[in-house]
Amino acid sequence: xxxxxxxxxxxxxxxxxxxxxxxLQFGDGIYEVTRIYxxxxxxxxxxxxxxxxxxxxxxxxxxxxxDVLMEKLEQLRExxxxxxxxxxxxxxxxxxxxxxxxxxTENRSNLYxxxxxxxxxxxxxxxxxxxxxxxxxxxxxCYIKSLNLLPNVLAKQEAxxxxxxxxxxxxxxxxxxxxxxxxxxxxxxNIYTHPATERILNGIVRMKVKQFCSALxxxxxxxAFSINDIAEAEEMFLTSTTSSIIPIIQVExxxxxxxxxxxxxxxxxxxxxxxxx
Ligand code: PDD
Numbered sequence: 001x002x003x004x005x006x007x008x009x010x011x012x013x014x015x016x017x018x019x020x021x022x023x024l025q026f027g028d029g030i031y032e033v034t035r036i037y038x039x040x041x042x043x044x045x046x047x048x049x050x051x052x053x054x055x056x057x058x059x060x061x062x063x064x065x066x067d068v069l070m071e072k073l074e075q076l077r078e079x080x081x082x083x084x085x086x087x088x089x090x091x092x093x094x095x096x097x098x099x100x101x102x103x104x105t106e107n108r109s110n111l112y113x114x115x116x117x118x119x120x121x122x123x124x125x126x127x128x129x130x131x132x133x134x135x136x137x138x139x140x141x142c143y144i145k146s147l148n149l150l151p152n153v154l155a156k157q158e159a160x161x162x163x164x165x166x167x168x169x170x171x172x173x174x175x176x177x178x179x180x181x182x183x184x185x186x187x188x189x190n191i192y193t194h195p196a197t198e199r200i201l202n203g204i205v206r207m208k209v210k211q212f213c214s215a216l217x218x219x220x221x222x223x224a225f226s227i228n229d230i231a232e233a234e235e236m237f238l239t240s241t242t243s244s245i246i247p248i249i250q251v252e253x254x255x256x257x258x259x260x261x262x263x264x265x266x267x268x269x270x271x272x273x274x275x276x277x
Contacts, residue, residue, distance in 0.1 A: 001080050004112065009075070017110070020099050021096045022095055022097065026101070027148040028058075031051075031145055032091075035087060037277060038084070039082045039083040042277075044073065044088075046204045073113060076113060087116055087118045090111070092109050092111045093111075095109050128260070128261045129246055130249065131165060131178070132164045133168050134155045142200055143196070143200065165246070167179045170226075173227045174226050175227065178238050185236050186265075187225075187229065187232060187234060191220050203241075205241060212272070216268075230256070236249075
């Protein structure tokens with residue numbers, strides 16, 4: 001497989017970095033994950049726009065302008081001859097320099113992008129998943145898709161060890177988002193989700209779900225809900241690029257609704273499948 005870097009396309013195993021790389025030492029960078037269905041990018045432009053927003057928010061420059069980057073990513077896809085379901089991973093860091101917290105004086109960002117096969121999570125999409133609750137100990141700028149993922153890693157590991165698919169973060173009882181997903185709750189036929197403040201990543205699939213709701217006439221309420229609301233939930237689901245839309249049928253010991261994927265969740269899944277082609 002080939003990798004796009006800030007300089008050139010390189011074979012996968014030829015991409016190496018010095019020890020003093022700011023992404024490695026400080027997590028000083030940002031990233032994106034984009035879906036590929038049947039060899040075609042899905043919502044690529046939305047992801048690239050968010051990449052530039054994340055970069056701007058940490059005063060990081062992306063090596064290519066948007067048009068050039070989009071073109072090179074298309075080239076990458078062709079070079080790798082992708083035909084299946086996959087993901088594109090893309091990251092930009094502040095480069096390689098002698099270790100020092102402050103920004104380097106020179107502007108030499110590192111970028112790499114590669115494609116990895118990843119099937120749809122068919123079982124989870126069909127049957128739904130269990131989730132656990134965990135304290136949101138992250139910083140206040142979760143809207144930046146930064147490389148600092150230690151709290152997310154620890155939360156996901158806790159979920160895995162407790163045989164759950166996702167860990168749902170709460171701040172003082174208020175549900176923010178999942179360790180790598182956005183979280184939604186249905187009550188009285190309304191879909192609730194945390195507003196797109198600095199406390200969550202405004203997911204690309206989340207934004208898509210908002211559009212689907214508007215087209216389908218489903219009330220979409222960007223109002224946070226709490227742990228206490230879970231007992232009264234008719235449905236719950238999560239969204240992310242890798243997961244698409246997955247029903248949540250249990251949170252800790254609480255069964256959601258009748259323990260099966262709900263009707264609105266199914267409608268949104270159908271809308272997603274249609275959009276994804
Ligand atoms: N997760 N919140 C967090 C903390 C995330 O890491 C992600 C993405 C999301 C959903 O965003 P989007 O819909 O743009 O993928 C929300 C990675 C990329 C994933 O698991 O797919």
